Amino acid sequence: MAAGILLVAGGVLLWRNTADAGRVALPQAPQAVAAPDAVEDVPPPPQASEKTREERRFSRYDRDKDGAVGRDEYLAQRRKNFAKLDVNGDGRLSFDEYAVSGIQRFARADADRSGSLAPAEFLSTRIARSTRASVRCPPPDREG
Incomplete structure (x- = not known):
C-alpha cells in the first residue's frame, strides 16, 4: 500500500514538472522610450491644398x-x-463607331467564334480594376 502511495505521489510531481515546462513565459512589457528632441523639430510634410x-x-x-x-x-x-x-470623319457617330471598343472586346472574348459568349468567355470581359496601393508609414524605430 505504501508503495502505491509513493508511486502516485511521484507521478503527480512528475506531471506537475512537465506541465510547468510546457508553459511559455510572457515577455516583459516594453518600456516607454522618450522620443529624441530632433523628431519634434521636424515640420510636417507639405500637403497639396x-x-x-x-x-x-x-x-x-x-x-x-x-x-x-x-x-x-x-x-x-x-x-x-x-x-x-468618328472613324470615317463625317462628324457623326454611328452606333458601331460609338460602340467600337465593346465590339472589339466581344470579338476577342468569343474564342470559338459562335457569336455568343459561354461563361468562361464572358469571364474574360470583366474589367480588371486595380486598387490603389495604400501608403504605409514605416514603424517607429524601437531600441531596446
Whole structure:
C-alpha cells in the first residue's frame, strides 16, 4: 500500500514538472522610450491644398495661358475624344463607331467564334480594376 502511495505521489510531481515546462513565459512589457528632441523639430510634410489642385487643373485647360478658359479650350479634350471615335470623319457617330471598343472586346472574348459568349468567355470581359496601393508609414524605430 505504501508503495502505491509513493508511486502516485511521484507521478503527480512528475506531471506537475512537465506541465510547468510546457508553459511559455510572457515577455516583459516594453518600456516607454522618450522620443529624441530632433523628431519634434521636424515640420510636417507639405500637403497639396484643394486650391492647388484646382489651379493645376485650370492651367491644363488654359492652353493659351491668357488666364481664362475659353469655350474651345474647355471642350478641346472632348473634341479630341470624339475625333478618335468618328472613324470615317463625317462628324457623326454611328452606333458601331460609338460602340467600337465593346465590339472589339466581344470579338476577342468569343474564342470559338459562335457569336455568343459561354461563361468562361464572358469571364474574360470583366474589367480588371486595380486598387490603389495604400501608403504605409514605416514603424517607429524601437531600441531596446
